[in-house]
Amino acid sequence: MSLYDEGHTVAGWTGFGIATVGSGVVGLGVCAASLPLVVGGLAVVAVSVLVTWVLHLAGWGKPPGVRPRGQWGMRDRDAQARGGHPGCVSCRLAGRGRRAVVVAVAAGRSTAAESTPLSPVE
Template sequence: MSLYDEGHTIAGWTGVGIVAVGGSVAGWGVCTASLPLILGGLAVVASSAVVTWVLHLSGWGKPPGVRPREQWGMRVRDTQAREGHPGCVGCRLAGRGRRRHATAPVTAAPLVGADAEPVRLSPVE
């Protein structure tokens, strides 16, 4: 099993569904030689990017990379969406995840107890 579950989110599948509908409408327009159908289908395809982006920013999309197993479910909202994801273009476009000022150092969360073991993400780690 893969450690990554990218795209298995409400935002991802909603975007795919909207693109499928828009592509079908545009294809129907090509078959019938109808410019309004082609343009309408392309508009639906373009709107899928906006819908997916809004869902991602509201917590229904997840950042790339390895996440703990309890966050792998498709119906689990992302808890980091408000702060923005590091390296995420969509979050950067929304003004989230910008670098902090030099006066506010970023520190890692402290370990609970001296003997704390790292959290295992999957059986292969």
Template sequence: MSLYDEGHTIAGWTGFGIATVGGAVVGLGVCTSSPAAAAGGLAVVAVSVLVTWALHLSGWGKPPGVRPRGQWGMRVRDARAREGHPGCVGCRLAGRGRRTVAASAAAAPSLPEVLPGEPVPVSPVD
């Protein structure tokens, strides 16, 4: 049995349901030549994206990958949602999962400060 549990989340199924209704309204609008219905269906699809994103950020959507069997259930919230999931675009858009400024400054190598008019120090090349 696989250790992966992809898409079995409240956020995923709720977004899918809303997007399905939106897609049906778009199809109805196309079949009846109603631009208002087609636009309304597209608006419902856009709402499905926002609802899914909000549910994901509140812990009802889980990141892809291997999870312990105890976290496979749909009623289990993701405790790591506050910090952001690594590689998750939705978390990055919400400002989660980024390194702090202090951590990124510590990781960046410091360069020697050169004042205008001074020669730039060059390290020898091996």
């Protein structure tokens, strides 16, 4: 089994569900040749991105990369979310995580993303 547990989070599944509904509305709008339905569906897809982002920042989404098996459950909130995840675009857009990475690099320490082995072999 893979050590990567990407997307198996409350934020990921909620965003997927909302985006699926939005895509269905866009498809219905295309089939019905209705510009308001297409625009409405695209708005729902945009809302799915925002909802996923907010849930990630609230700790219901987890950072990319390898996590311990104990943190693989969907009901486990991420304790690092408030401080930001190194290398996470979502956290960087919210202004989180930059300071920790800058301080670690300035001090000559490696960040968690750099020191985590990618597989049991490494």
